[in-house]
Amino acid sequence: MIITIGREHGSNGHLIASGLAEELGYRCLSKEIVDKAAEDSSFNKAILASYDEKRISPYIATSPHYMGMGEGFRLSTQIAAAQFDAIRSLAEAGNCIFVGRCADYVLRNRKDLFRVFISAPVEFRVRTMMDRKGLSEEQAKKLIRQVDKDRSSYYKYYTDQIWGEIENYDLCINSARVGVDAAVKAIAGVVRGLSGE
Numbered sequence: 494m495i496i497t498i499g500r501e502h503g504s505n506g507h508l509i510a511s512g513l514a515e516e517l518g519y520r521c522l523s524k525e526i527v528d529k530a531a532e533d534s535s536f537n538k539a540i541l542a543s544y545d546e547k548r549i550s551p552y553i554a555t556s557p558h559y560m561g562m563g564e565g566f567r568l569s570t571q572i573a574a575a576q577f578d579a580i581r582s583l584a585e586a587g588n589c590i591f592v593g594r595c596a597d598y599v600l601r602n603r604k605d606l607f608r609v610f611i612s613a614p615v616e617f618r619v620r621t622m623m624d625r626k627g628l629s630e631e632q633a634k635k636l637i638r639q640v641d642k643d644r645s646s647y648y649k650y651y652t653d654q655i656w657g658e659i660e661n662y663d664l665c666i667n668s669a670r671v672g673v674d675a676a677v678k679a680i681a682g683v684v685r686g687l688s689g690e
Contacts, residue, residue, distance in 0.1 A: 494519075494587075494588060494605050494606075494607055494684050494687065495584050495587070495589060495591070495603055495605050495606050495607070496513065496519070496589070496590040496606075496607050496608075496609060497590075497591045497596040497597040497600065497607070497608050497609065498510045498513075498590060498592050498609045498611060499593060499609070499611070499662065500592070500593065500610070500611040500612075501612045501618060501637075501657070502618065502622070502636070502637045502640035502644070503613065503617070503618030503619065503622045503625075504612055504613040504617075504618055504621075504668045504669075505611065505613070505621065505668045505673050506592065506611035508673050509611055509666075509668065509673055509676045510523070510592045512674070512676075512677040513590055513677050513680055513681060516677050516678070516681045517588070517684065517685075518588070519589050519590050520583075520588070520589040520590070521589070521590045521592065522589055522590065522592065523591075523593070525583070526576055526580055526583065526591070526596075527541045527542055527545060527576070529579035529582060529583055530572075530576045530578070530579040533578065533579060533582065534578075536571075536572060536575055540572065541572055541575070541576070544568070544569055544572045544573075545594075546643060546644050546647050547569075547643045547646075547647060573595075573647075573651055576594055577594075577595065577651075580594065580595075580596050580599045580600065581599060581600070584603065587605070593644065595648055595651050595652055597661065597662070598651070598652040598654065598661075605688075607663050607683070607684055607687060608661065608662045608663045608664075609663065609664045609680055610657055610659075610661075610662040610666070611665075611666050611668050611676070612665065612666070612667055612668070613667060613668045613669040614669055615634075615637065617668075617669035618633075618637055619633045619634055619637065620633075622636060622637060644656060663683075664680065664683060666680070
């Protein structure tokens with residue numbers, strides 16, 4: 494099976510993905526997608542990481558300190574294409590979990606695909622980021638808004654679908670209500686059922 498996990502920032506989606514990988518004995522692929530894209534393309538890791546799950550705004554004006562809209566868009570789409578190629582390549586080995594990066598859309602034609610989205614109320618996510626990164630409440634709110642905006646914009650631009658919309662996933666979980674361990678058990682149970690284990 495191939496599992497994809499989309500997640501709101503601060504919803505513990507990455508913890509759930511890691512726990513699920515351990516529970517099922519699957520590979521958990523997140524930054525590894527960037528590493529693979531760097532290995533298979535002409536882009537270095539630093540450039541790939543700086544564009545990771547971000548889209549350049551079409552409203553950014555050309556300036557002496559900015560490469561310009563045309564060049565920025567071209568680079569952004571080339572980097573996304575390199576990541577999507579890396580996702581397809583990594584999926585060929587089977588039994589893995591992809592975190593974010595439009596993997597649910599990129600792999601949409603695979604019959605062994607199971608798509609999950611992790612969300613949580615903003616208050617929970619703010620507390621999580623305050624604890625995890627030592628941020629003030631205002632800093633945590635600002636970070637969550639920015640990261641979620643980037644992910645949503647990136648997803649919409651490359652898939653023409655709405656990030657987090659229930660129709661785009663097979664299972665949606667509120668991690669604040671369910672918790673990390675129960676979310677892992679729930680997803681693992683469904684995956685085992687689907688794979689006939």
